[in-house]
Amino acid sequence: MRAVYTWSAILAIVFASVVGDVLLARAMKQVGDVGALWRRAGLGMVIGRTLGNPNFLFGVTAMAVAFFSLLFALSWGDVSLVAPAAASLTFIGNAVAAKIFLHERVDRRRWIAASLVAAGVALLAG
């Protein structure tokens, strides 16, 4: 039963952090090239436009949800299971979500990269 709780919390972490990453990426695409905007309009403009972006605020909220899910997961399961499982599944989930929601061209090169990194993170964090 404890395993069910742990894996539900892990899935919640993965889901929330994928949602958060996608929203943050979308927000920053809307803000535009930060370097160029900074040179053109100053740092205040960059910060104002970022913080005023609804996608950014929802993204940060999703990240907070992911963090609290992590705390729940850690209270039910071992860190040696939760950390690598959540981190590597997030990489795979992000590749899928970026393709579907951000319309990024996730070619074979990026699939291989995401899988290698996910495997590597699982080994390192485990």
Place this chain on the structure above:
Amino acid sequence: MFAATGDSMLSHGMKQTGSISLNHLQGIILAVLNPWVAVGILFLLAFFGTYMTALSWADLTYVLPATSLGYVLLALVARFVLHEHVSPLRWLGIALITGGVGFIAGGPEITEHHPAHPTTAPNAEAAAAAVEACAVAAQAPLLTKDARNGAPSEVEL
């Protein structure tokens, strides 16, 4: 070149996060009002800022694997600064992450949706090129108008 700068910037940011996550845990365990925590939060903000900056001109599927170099740096710091033992399995993990990052680093960093739009340009060079292209495009009608105005007069002459 800008991608390489961005990557080094990211790895710098991740090096900072690497050190915080250690300090941070320590801070939470020892005391909440620990100076390490304040420094940690500053580093975390610095990382977040660089991460957002990278996301503004690169794909999520490009930035995310690149930030995972932070795990590698963390492991290297653990090995050489903290003198922890790094098992062969973890070295394999480091190799896999490095290989994966090398894979995407060789490819394009952004999917072009609107190539002529300056705000979606992948980097400063492309943005400048796009602005230049826009400027040329804006001047082009004027030029052709001039040419149109000029040509008949020359014909008349």
